[in-house]
Amino acid sequence: MREIMAKRDIVVIGASAGGVYALKEFVASLPKDFQASIFIVLHISPHSPSFLPDILNHSGPILAAHPTDGEPIHTGRIYVAPPDHHMLVEYDQVIVKKGPKENRFRPSIDALFRSAAYTYGPRVIGIVLTGMLNDGTSGMWSVKRLGGLGIIQEPKEALYPSMPDNVLEYVDVDYSVPVSEMAELLQKLIQETVPDKPELAPEEDKRMELEVNIAAQDNAFEMGILELGEFTPLTCPECNGALISLKEGKLIRYRCHTGHAFTASSLLAEVAKSVEESFWKGIRSLEETIILLEQSGKQFEEGGNSIAAEQFFRKALETRERARQAHEFIYIQEGIGEN
Secondary structure, eight states, X not given: OOOTTXXXXXXXXXXXXXXXXXXXXXXXXXXXXXXSEEEEEEOOOTTSOOOHHHHHHTTSSSOEEOOOTTEEOOTTOEEEOOTTOEEEEETTEEEXXXXXXXXXXXXXXXXXXXXXXXXXXXXXXXXXXXXXXXXXXXXXXXXXXXXXXXXXXXXXXXXXTHHHHHHHHHSOOSEEEOGGGHHHHHHHHTTSBOOOOOOOOHHXXXXXXXXXXHHTTOOTTTTTGGGGSEEEEEEOTTXXXXXXXXXXXXXXXXXXXXSOEEEHHHHHHHHHHHHHHHHHHXXXXXXXXHHHHHHHHHHHHHTTOHHHHHHHHHHHHHHHHHHHHHHHHHHHHHHHHHO
């Protein structure tokens, strides 16, 4: 149904590495009477408090705060996702939940963007700022799919261009601009009357609704997530659950039956992390073996059994060489990953 004279009044913003600097510059240029609601996800540590609302309050004229679950949405406010919680929007209220991580993060940019797109359609303006990897690409695809507008920080200006670059690769964005020009651009865009919300095919509509609900802590398995994608031979690095693949335009994503979600890049990063951790555990085991062998050799030597002592010392030397080679292999792999 057409929303009579509805405006673009929902602005969702995602940022990661370097994001504080970009967000401070952005809010500093906003007018005090900005006629839209702003929602921000910044990747931060889940174990520390976030001071981003205080930083933004000292940087610009619009009140910023961490919302509470169920808080009504007001125009001219900035809502900042709290640590270790997804922030979603639906039915004119903010939802704050500890649903499954997406792209290894909670809060997730994709989860916020997807919920805003599903609820408000063409009223949404999505903005992706500086950051690593590609959280925000799937969410921006959803924003565009449901009639919203997409803006990215000019990648050449971003401290870490990976996130805006990835959006640009997979989504037909409307604007690529420096942060200094975003407030003026938004002032024009929020005055526009929005078009009709595009209709989705029933299966696509069901999948998007389901993914929004998963982020809000609903049970992915009971909701039938496995029926909405193709099974893969891969397993979730978070929980070892079965992964299905989901396709959005050119973008391939993965989600497990417990709800964790990944793009191909974030899945690769998490798998690489798991492999490295396994290598270090292997090295630890080798070094513990060396300690045990040398202690046993000393005991045999002190007891006068030189033959047994020699065997244990020789085995310790062989194990030490394997540990050294394993160390070198890990450092070579880390060097490759940094290039």
